[in-house]
Amino acid sequence: xxxxxxxxxxxxxxxxxxxxxxxxxxxxxxxxxxxxxxxxxxxxxxxxxxxxxxxxxxxxxxxxxxxxxxxxxxxxxxxxxxxxxxxxxxxxxxxxxxxxxxxxxxxxxxxxxxxxxxxxxxxxxxxxxxxxxxxxxxxxxxxxxxxxxxxxxxxxxxxxxxxxxxxxxxxxxxxxxxxxxxxxxxxxxxxxxxxxxxxxxxxxxxxxxxxxxxxxxxxxxxxxxxxxxxxxxxxxxxxxxxx
Numbered sequence: 001x002x003x004x005x006x007x008x009x010x011x012x013x014x015x016x017x018x019x020x021x022x023x024x025x026x027x028x029x030x031x032x033x034x035x036x037x038x039x040x041x042x043x044x045x046x047x048x049x050x051x052x053x054x055x056x057x058x059x060x061x062x063x064x065x066x067x068x069x070x071x072x073x074x075x076x077x078x079x080x081x082x083x084x085x086x087x088x089x090x091x092x093x094x095x096x097x098x099x100x101x102x103x104x105x106x107x108x109x110x111x112x113x114x115x116x117x118x119x120x121x122x123x124x125x126x127x128x129x130x131x132x133x134x135x136x137x138x139x140x141x142x143x144x145x146x147x148x149x150x151x152x153x154x155x156x157x158x159x160x161x162x163x164x165x166x167x168x169x170x171x172x173x174x175x176x177x178x179x180x181x182x183x184x185x186x187x188x189x190x191x192x193x194x195x196x197x198x199x200x201x202x203x204x205x206x207x208x209x210x211x212x213x214x215x216x217x218x219x220x221x222x223x224x225x226x227x228x229x230x231x232x233x234x235x236x237x238x239x240x241x242x243x
Contacts, residue, residue, distance in 0.1 A: 008038065008039045008047040008048050008049030008051075008052070009047055009049065010047060010048040010049065010052070010053070011045065011046075011047065011048070012026055012027070012038070012046060012048065014048075014116065015048040015052055015053065015056070017113055017114075017116050018053055018114075018115075018116035018151075019053055019056040019057065019060070020060075020113070020114040020147075021056065021060075026056070029056070029059065032069070032073065033073070034055070034059060034072065034073065034076060035052055035055055035056070036051065036052065036055075038052070049085070050085035051083075051084065051085045051088065053085070053151075054085040054088035054089050055076075055088055057088075057089070057151060058076075058088055059072060059076075062075060103144045103145060103146055103147075104144070104145050104147055105136055105142060105143070105144060105145075106133075106142070106143050106145045107141060107142055107143075108141050108142075108143070111133070111143055111145060114145075114147075114150060115150065115154045116154070117154070123157055124143075126153075126156075126157060126163055127150075127153045127154075127157070129163070129167060130149070130153050130156065130166065130167070130170060131146070131149065131170070132145065132146055132149045132150055132152075132153035133145045133146065133150070133153075177224075180224065184220060
């Protein structure tokens, strides 16, 4: 397990609450080797960190994809052993990127359990503004939650950045990702789909091309994430070097 800047501080109960699983599940995954062992502190108490939390989130996403536990074990064995929590979070995002969109209903208590902390009305309002959740009317105290965004949204609540700045960053990402999606779709339609359709009128070939476009989505998303990571590093390096 990669050593991050923050020392592991979560107890097994806190880890389970943050991940939305039971303590029994955490210990079961540990015995199967799906989770690295905790750091043993004073009084022989095990402490867990963000790496464990990110790995639990990845396991959960793989389960949502329909993978069996044995398949998940094989999948995780192929990952580099020194992946950081940041790397695991990106890996989970790639896995989730071609999963069907889904939202879950959650009560306030369930929401706070998944968040691993109490949430004020201001926190709820900020999460709603970020698109993480919305109130499920007309049921009072019930919310429609995007489980893929919840953990990120909760982490952003503690970031010392103005709420307006976070929303502005979200707007930038949405606008540019939409633009990239439109351009890539146009390219696929004009350069691949159009010529293919002109050559092949058989419905079976049309179905094959539609299937191809669906299978290309994970590869395109991975390429976009990789390109964005490199561009962001270069821009940040240039900005801070200049200063």
